[in-house]
Amino acid sequence: MDIRYTPEEQAFRVEVRRWMAAHVPAQPLPDFDSTREGFEAHRQWERTLHAGGWGMVTWPVEYGGRGLDLIRWLIFEEEYYRAGAPGRVNQNGIFLLGPTLIEYGTPEQKARFLPAMAAGDHIWAQAWSEPGAGSDLAGVRSTAVRDGDDYVLSGHKIWSSRAVHADWAFGLFRAPGSERHKGLSLILFPLDAAGVTVRPIQRLDGKPVFAELFLDNVRVPVANRLGDEGQGWAVCMSTAGFERGLMLRSPARFQVAAAKLVDLYRARAGAADPALGAAVAQAWMDADAYALSIYATASRLMAGGTIGPETSTNKIFWSELDLDLHKTALALLGAEAELTAAAPDASADVGDWLDGYIFSLAGPIYAGANEIQRNIIAERMLGLPR
């Protein structure tokens, strides 16, 4: 165990810090879920990042990445969040589908999709959940019927984040008549294909964050299938591992939020309620613990280890931490907590805390509800009977 950064790692941090200082927009970009302008401003930021070589630091160089190890990825993320850089509009693509493509994609698929994803030309939405299948993903009913060199997709997907403005989606489809985990394939399809209808769904704060997708005989080439036919469940679980575990929620995001929470505590004289001081300290410690745990996992993976059911412990921990952190922030804001950013008397950061709280409410639900994660921990880590 050597918990000092090497001189090379420190030099890397300085390099990232300098680039961020020179390129992060001085004014926050408009939110990418509310309007097309916000979405395109974020696409532009993805292009700026890519031009600087910072789009996907862990990917191989030939696909638009930097080929960096996971410790450097963590350092990059720390500097990214520290600099207040914009949220990643393409996170479904770069953090979820990207690693899955690298693992399961054919050389042609990698060459076709990865560079376009890294460059921000293809922004991806996830098309997994269905009205009858959320955390029970094996219950999806949408079908892919083979017809020569094409699949014909039919069905109804829902809760597709960012699908309102995104370019492509990846979804699970089953061979007609197949059951549960069998007969599923992971298929990539453009959202502007004939037969795709996108209907926005407003999140509980009114923003069109989600969409439902109606697929009516959508033809896509067989070459758009990721992994083997009927092996979609295994491919998809690999993606879910990335989602719950390492890639989607880097610790830096929570550490920055915790540091801001401490500032808010100071500014709002939270000492009036000693319980709030304890809650602030807990949030700071939890963000710190999450970072340490991810450093331990990254170190293990770099030494050839594999990632297992601990992705489920991560998912529970960061989602509960995020929720508690934002609840504490709202408690510190007191009567101001209910004001949106548009309210004339709202202080500068009030809307951000409220947005963060609304977002954190979804954490225990998406990527597999936390109740499902607890079952996974009990059965696969602790060995309890099904």
Place this chain on the structure above:
Amino acid sequence: MDFRLTDEQTMLAEAVGALLHDCCSGADLRRLLESGAARDAGRWAQIEAMGLPLMLAPEARGGSGLGMVEMALVAIACGHAALPEPLVEHAGIAVPALVAAGRDVPAGTVAVGHPVNPFVADADTAEALLLADGDAMHLVPRAAVTLVRQDSIDPFRRLFRVDWKPAPATRTGGAALWEAALERGALLAAAQLLGLAQRAVDISVAYTKERQQFGKPIGSFQAVKHHLASAQVKIEFARPVVLAAAALPASSLARARVSHAKLAAQAAADAASHAAVQVHGAMGYSWEVDVHFVLKRALALGQAWGTPGFHRARVAEHMLSAPLGPDRTFDAVPLQQEARSEAA
């Protein structure tokens, strides 16, 4: 940066875990209780044969020259076994204090009367005691003190009020020794709590796989699973904090990390031991199963070496005075300044 245990560290942890698994089972604990003896002489001989009491002493003084990460791993194993003998306080706190003071380590164990703890554990079986007179640390022979036994809910915690008179001849050092002892004591209490938490889950997993109700093992019920999974999550996120606290050099962050480790491990031990009582049902509330050993030790160590309030105050002190942020996980101070000037 490589935040992994080395192969040697893993082997040490496994060897100590295996030893204690073999010689410190629930049956061994019950046998010791029935005999009324303070220690299991055979077990202590095995612990000595492994060189554990002097593991932190330098090789030149007959020790193994190991560090706090290794000591924390041993303490986790001692917690998991609910070990009655005072290995952690002797090896992890008294020995390094004596080494730092340039004193010889007496044969037998040395008990520690740190000012943060109201009573001294295992004083009756100690060869000598480290005791506080104001800021000063004194090494006092057992024969020179009077002990008043204080019954603990934990049948293996031998607590005493110590009556004694300081003398110039017994003075071994000043406040710095006590400060260092507190950091080690709190950290190693955290490590033991972590081991206790895992033991509570392990006992419960074994029981709920076997115990049948409504025609199936109770471990198949989601409500039971969720109690144990929630406890395991707390354990998973206390462990790296304990190990990082053991590995960090002394600093404001290290102090806060020790307190964080204590709080997180205590929360894990609380959650796990309560879950264990709950999923064992009425059995968990009885003397019959091993749950109560774990519960009682966790209750004791949760308040020893600084109460939760004491440690929360230390965390708050760091949090409100030190620079925070995602680049501070390992306290990279020089880089902070260098990068700031370059970026400017």
